[in-house]
Amino acid sequence: MGERRRIAIAGSTGSIGTQAIDVVQSSDSFEVVAIGASSSTERLAEQAAALRPKVVALADGSKAAELADRLPPGSELRAGRGAIASLAELAEVEVVLNAVVGFAGLDVTVSTLERGKRLALANKESLIAGAPVVQRARQTPGAEILPVDSEHCAIHQCLSASRAAGSELSRIVLTASGGPFRGRKTEDLRQVTVAEALDHPTWSMGPKITVDSSTLMNKGLEVLEAKELFGASTDQIEVVVHPQSIVHSMVEFCDGATIAQLSEPDMRLPIGYCLGYPDRLQLPYGSIDWSRLSFLQFETPDYETFACLKLAFEAGRLGGAAPAWLNAANEVAVAGFLEGRLGWCQIAEVVGETMARFEASELGRIGDVLEADLLARQRAREVIASLGQAA
Template sequence: MGSTGSIGNSTLNVIEANPGVFSITLLTAESNVDSIFNQIKKFKPKYVYLNDDSSSKELNSRLSSENLKTSLLNEKDYLDTIASNDVEIVVAGVVGIAGLKSIHKAVSAGKRILLANKEAYVVAGELLNTLAELNESTIFPIDSEHSAIHQCLSGKKDTSGGVKKIILTGSGGPFLNRNLKEFIHITPEEAVMHPVWKMGKKISVDSATMMNKGLEVIEAKWLFKIDSEKIDILVHPEGIVHSLVEFEDASLLAQMSVPDMKIPIAYGLGFPERIRSNSQRLSLEKIEQLNFCKPDLKKFPSIRISRASLDSGGTSPSLLNAANEEAVRAFLDKKIYFTQIAEIISFVMDTIPIKTVKELENIFQADTLARKSALTRIHQLRS
């Protein structure tokens, strides 16, 4: 899911590096007809789905003109295919809450899910955990930090035995060493230029605000069933150590590699075996130094806001996520300043009452309310 994005393309590269191991049943994307058409010709999936109607019509025409056998699905059939026996592994690479419905479907059907969509676990972690246990679904994180923790825990997701804390690392983004007084002048073009990773625009801005780390704290709490006070964040500009686990015996385990999403994807696809990632290997003798420091919460208030949201529980993380998505979109569209992203999120969190999450609909309702509130605040800031 999300085959034309960064995660999708990296996944296809790993599959290509392991010929004869995997076959592709379904590719999905939002609207990128050219990219998914080239993927169809190369990987020959049984089915394809595009979320955008006009793009779907264009793709259907191109499939017919070249007499390709891949079937174009509507939304219902696409969701049914995820749950069908044709599918064993689902790679969730769709950004934002847009991927939640399909992830929920895959978990309900007991699939093995490779989760790059951290927002799904942020807003519905407890719900998805309950559903996964009920349907014997296995969820593998394939963002580099949570994959690293999974590996440090020897492929387990149980932190009850001897784990003192987990430490999420992050590069600090492109503005780590920029003076806070200059943050108001940050442009979208600067914010998407990540110093270590090549990613999509939204997640690049999240890295620049360090909201990415805040969301990862919430995700880690549910993925590894660990108390939030046992989750630390360290800034690590080199992006070599992807996360660490400290144990009660004072041992500290770290997972290291070059910063390449193909590595955690290969880990998730092949587990418990190790398969080829088609990535460069880490040369330790070429590393002069590795640096670590605590994040500056004055520069990056999103971390504090995220932790407060986790402590509040219920629909609070849904409000956080939706407000952030709208604020980031407004920043990328040059409607607000970089420093106003956190301000908008705080406004929404203070405005919308928190409700208990009993079902998926509670999350979608909170999401809708938060987006309306965020857009109202964006309009106020512009006028």
């Protein structure tokens, strides 16, 4: 790589954001010119002191004064609605890493692509919920999506390595660790606590995605993400449980050959891949010690206990606004679980009941996506209220 690639990190204070900063600080290939988060002012101030970015963005405008005094000279503060998405507008920024969690990341995704820049996408929710709008923005000359999700990054690597034409792809096999409740049945899972759901066996991540991993909704969202990223149909995507999280995903071609990407679980590898592509990072993350790895295990998922995965496949087959509804219902249900208002089993129940009330709509503009998301959230809250009455 010649000159240092200039990047903006939206969601810099989270699990992906902080790992991205680690990658950048360990390499001389990148320069962080902008960072942003929701409300973690202390962490943003520390990051600004270390990175000296040109702009620091804070979504929660009410905390702007708290951060303003703590920024180093030369760092401009942007706060409030639209502040994070505005990072993509900076002329210096070549790549935006969207590491915001949830639907809130939609404007960062759209704004980056509309400016014809590379989007290193961790925020799968924006692509899933806003698919038609995001796909249109992706057509902007210069715009491209490099997937940070380890599974999709693996698929990107498998496809790039094979140089096969799209028509030669026959199947995408997404691997899933199975989460902390692998092998358990619904009756054993009624009393699980938030702490148990947050205890992931192979990955250390933010709370929302960790809960999604425990319900396998994360894998369901990844099915929808793969469909959008690689132009596959829902039925070309298969999920396989692989508890060691070494094989990050696989692609099968029309001649029967399967190509897989393997490494120890370490998100810094896919983050570095997306920032540096087509060059590979000169620093190994997740390299495998073959003297310690004796076998790789694969299982079929349990679609009855982990009903969220089945619901995601159904939303994928329905298409249109269904993935946006699934995502919104899930965000409402997961927040309810994390706040102690819902049991773990009720997450799938709320999503399923919300999807039973699905109202199809066109998603032509970003406003349509926001409306569908809002309506689905309202329906999900009604479902939760009815569960409270039934209890």
